[in-house]
Amino acid sequence: xxxxxxxxxxxxxxxxxxxxxxxxxxxxxxxRPVSDGSLYPAINRLIKAGLVAEYAEPGAGxxxxxTLSLMDKGREALRExxxxxxxxxxxxxxxxxxxxxxxxxxxxxxxxxAVLRRRLEFLEEPSxxxxxxxxxxxxxxxxxPFRRGMLRLARASGRExxxxxxxxxxxxxxxxxxxAPA
Numbered sequence: 001x002x003x004x005x006x007x008x009x010x011x012x013x014x015x016x017x018x019x020x021x022x023x024x025x026x027x028x029x030x031x032r033p034v035s036d037g038s039l040y041p042a043i044n045r046l047i048k049a050g051l052v053a054e055y056a057e058p059g060a061g062x063x064x065x066x067t068l069s070l071m072d073k074g075r076e077a078l079r080e081x082x083x084x085x086x087x088x089x090x091x092x093x094x095x096x097x098x099x100x101x102x103x104x105x106x107x108x109x110x111x112x113x114a115v116l117r118r119r120l121e122f123l124e125e126p127s128x129x130x131x132x133x134x135x136x137x138x139x140x141x142x143x144x145p146f147r148r149g150m151l152r153l154a155r156a157s158g159r160e161x162x163x164x165x166x167x168x169x170x171x172x173x174x175x176x177x178x179x180a181p182a
Contacts (some may be wrong), residue, residue: 001028001089001094001095001098002024002034002038002039002042003042003045003046004078004081004089004098004099004102005023005024005027005028005098005101006020006024006039006042006043006046006052006068007046007051007052007070007074007077007078007081007102008078008098008101008102008105009023009024010052010068010069010070010074011070011074011075011078011102011105014067014068014069014070015067015068016057016065016066016067016068017039017040017043017066017068020039020043020068021034021036021039024039027097027098027101028094028098043068046074049073049077050071050073050074051070051071051073051074051077052068052069052070052071052074053068053069053070053071054066054067054068055067055069075105078102078105079105079106079107082099082102082103082105082106082111082115083106083108083111083114083115085099085115085118090115090118090119090122091122096119099115103115103116109172109173109175110172110173112172113168113169113172113173116165116168116169116172117165117169119161119165120162120165120166120169123158123161123162123165124162128151129147129150129151129154130142130147130151137151138151139151139152139155
């Protein structure tokens with residue numbers, strides 16, 4: 001997801017490393033902080049792959065700033081990643097949020113709708129944080145108030161996300177066919 005974030009933010013504008021790190025931190029928050037030890041090797045991999053370009057600009061002090069921009073090949077790589085997300089990028093909420101942050105860069109409304117439909121299908125499958133002999137445990141079956149709270153919050157969030165997904169999918173599918181959404 002780090003490389004997807006790098007490509008996504010650089011799609012919008014050239015940035016230097018610190019700005020990029022701050023934007024990624026803002027997107028992922030305290031849940032998955034990004035360290036220099038993971039950010040800069042990822043940037044270097046993208047540069048070596050010809051997806052990102054690097055150039056020096058005068059800095060505020062004596063040292064030049066390392067500015068990064070997305071190459072055409074990087075733009076295409078981002079669109080491919082957005083169009084064909086890995087299963088974990090659909091099922092993991094944090095990863096899906098990173099995908100959502102950049103999904104607008106996928107220019108085809110039908111392709112955007114297809115990604116959202118995969119998330120909707122995932123959310124509509126019975127699941128839980130807790131299982132009994134392979135069966136998802138429902139909120140009503142849990143005596144522990146803390147676990148019940150987890151399940152209650154997940155249910156409410158899932159209900160809202162499902163409603164939002166249905167709305168946006170209808171809009172995107174209407175745009176793809178030229179019809180007004182129902």
